[in-house]
Amino acid sequence: MTHPRLSLNQATIKYADLETALRVTADAGYQSIGLWREPVQEVGLDAAAALVRDSGLRVSSMCRGGFFTPLEGPERRRAIDDNRAAIDETAAMAGAGAAGSRPVLVLVAGGLPDGSRDLIGARERVGEALGELVDYAASAGVQLAIEPLHPMYASDRAVVSTLGQALDIAEPFPAETVGVVVDTFHVWWDPEVLTQIERAGAAGRIASYQVCDWATPLPADVLLSRHYPGDGVIDFEPMTRAVAAAGYTDDVEVEIFNQEIWDTDAAAVAAQTASGFETAVAPYLQTAPVSAGR
Amino acid sequence: MTHPRLSLNQATIKYADLETALRVTADAGYQSIGLWREPVQEVGLDAAAALVRDSGLRVSSMCRGGFFTPLEGPERRRAIDDNRAAIDETAAMAGAGAAGSRPVLVLVAGGLPDGSRDLIGARERVGEALGELVDYAASAGVQLAIEPLHPMYASDRAVVSTLGQALDIAEPFPAETVGVVVDTFHVWWDPEVLTQIERAGAAGRIASYQVCDWATPLPADVLLSRHYPGDGVIDFEPMTRAVAAAGYTDDVEVEIFNQEIWDTDAAAVAAQTASGFETAVAPYLQTAPVSAGR
Numbered sequence: 001m002t003h004p005r006l007s008l009n010q011a012t013i014k015y016a017d018l019e020t021a022l023r024v025t026a027d028a029g030y031q032s033i034g035l036w037r038e039p040v041q042e043v044g045l046d047a048a049a050a051l052v053r054d055s056g057l058r059v060s061s062m063c064r065g066g067f068f069t070p071l072e073g074p075e076r077r078r079a080i081d082d083n084r085a086a087i088d089e090t091a092a093m094a095g096a097g098a099a100g101s102r103p104v105l106v107l108v109a110g111g112l113p114d115g116s117r118d119l120i121g122a123r124e125r126v127g128e129a130l131g132e133l134v135d136y137a138a139s140a141g142v143q144l145a146i147e148p149l150h151p152m153y154a155s156d157r158a159v160v161s162t163l164g165q166a167l168d169i170a171e172p173f174p175a176e177t178v179g180v181v182v183d184t185f186h187v188w189w190d191p192e193v194l195t196q197i198e199r200a201g202a203a204g205r206i207a208s209y210q211v212c213d214w215a216t217p218l219p220a221d222v223l224l225s226r227h228y229p230g231d232g233v234i235d236f237e238p239m240t241r242a243v244a245a246a247g248y249t250d251d252v253e254v255e256i257f258n259q260e261i262w263d264t265d266a267a268a269v270a271a272q273t274a275s276g277f278e279t280a281v282a283p284y285l286q287t288a289p290v291s292a293g294r
Numbered sequence: 295m296t297h298p299r300l301s302l303n304q305a306t307i308k309y310a311d312l313e314t315a316l317r318v319t320a321d322a323g324y325q326s327i328g329l330w331r332e333p334v335q336e337v338g339l340d341a342a343a344a345l346v347r348d349s350g351l352r353v354s355s356m357c358r359g360g361f362f363t364p365l366e367g368p369e370r371r372r373a374i375d376d377n378r379a380a381i382d383e384t385a386a387m388a389g390a391g392a393a394g395s396r397p398v399l400v401l402v403a404g405g406l407p408d409g410s411r412d413l414i415g416a417r418e419r420v421g422e423a424l425g426e427l428v429d430y431a432a433s434a435g436v437q438l439a440i441e442p443l444h445p446m447y448a449s450d451r452a453v454v455s456t457l458g459q460a461l462d463i464a465e466p467f468p469a470e471t472v473g474v475v476v477d478t479f480h481v482w483w484d485p486e487v488l489t490q491i492e493r494a495g496a497a498g499r500i501a502s503y504q505v506c507d508w509a510t511p512l513p514a515d516v517l518l519s520r521h522y523p524g525d526g527v528i529d530f531e532p533m534t535r536a537v538a539a540a541g542y543t544d545d546v547e548v549e550i551f552n553q554e555i556w557d558t559d560a561a562a563v564a565a566q567t568a569s570g571f572e573t574a575v576a577p578y579l580q581t582a583p584v585s586a587g588r
Contacts, residue, residue, distance in 0.1 A: 112527055116527075117528065117529040119483070119527075119529065150445065151444065152445070152446040154483035155483075155509075155510050155526075155527045156510045161483050161485065162485060165485040188448075189413070189445040189448035190445070190456075191456060191458070191462075214449060216450045217515075218446070218512075218516055221511075222512055232449075233406055233410075233413075233449045
């Protein structure tokens, strides 16, 4: 049985179009899916909403906005505009999803601009971009969710590298509009991760909990180094218990970028994902002890 | 002119034997070298000491001890014994080096044991190993230097991932016997790096400052992704100024693992290293302003 809180992030079955992704996910017994913008845009927002509605699935999040680090100028303006569009799409998809859908837009901060070494400045511009978007997001009823990415992506993808830093950036803004993503792959190594999960929960800012595993050696493209829960070295118990203790009771996404998994039949991937989740993550989703025998 | 505080870490010219490394380093105008144990062991400790003495160079550090994460058993005992040997070698090499040599043994913590997911336990065992070694190191007059490695190595090489964590582990021990390494490549991404450098300086625990650069895409073997200062995206100014402000006045090592650089003539590498250092790092080594014009 597929866990009632498990959501299949669409990137895990990257080559499926929206209609296929929704069908595969529902057929595998999932109740929830995490959507990406590109496959939604491919069919258009109205058609996408109809497909989502027909699927009966919840929408657990929308990936992704962000890329907030360009210096002021046309590129930065395009990024801000694109995030407004992403907010609209998030509201539409969450509105089309079943009850319990979450209007959460996952934000990847962006890397250093070409030729720049100003990491501190790039980080400041992330906060400034949020300041520009927060009213628009609030009006749309969308929660922006800053995702700290693993520090190996700090230069070229996301200058936000830890959960603590994401929470610092979120702090000036209302929690219902600016939250954070806890993704085990990105934060498992952090000596402060459990404390920062607790802090995020206390602030009401856990917008999404995503799980996948870490294994070495890393592949040549380090973006594709994510694995099914249980196939790597991450101990999901402490982080999952911390997320539960912090009060998070919503869907949990599995999001995997992995060429081998992308090359596998989507239905098989959905089943394997559910099975890995059941063993490695699900036992720790409740705050109560798993069994008297533990 | 080669900067008087610049030290060439021997790993940067990995294929040179000890005698060659000392000659190349001295010929390039360096006053200091960071040694590795393997090339020292290759000639034997007495012969190595004679070579170092004849070179007239300072020894800025010895690489490396550590690998403290095995569970109790023969492998762990071997690791502890090996670290005692490394302490002896460090004392001998620093003793053979010119005045200003530093009896600093760089420690790489070690990764998760095979099949283990217990990151928290592995981290605890690092502190326990230090507890076993600290008296021996103190007797030998050697400072053990915990090097936090980039989080992308957390599972297979070093469970110590941030400067703050290294300082937490060092805290129970006297600063003259347990310090930390600040290596720009490993810590540049850390939002807390400047604060933690300040903390390290206040505690008297900066045992070594190592500089090299970060660039993407990472090569297939992520261990070999280090670059000459100035060839990547690291801004050396804030960290170098912080290290200077923290009171560190000793040698600064350039340690680069990079196949292309290893395949280059050692003298050319020494010259290129000095040139990169002069431009990207040296201007910030003084606490006073670089020039009135800044």
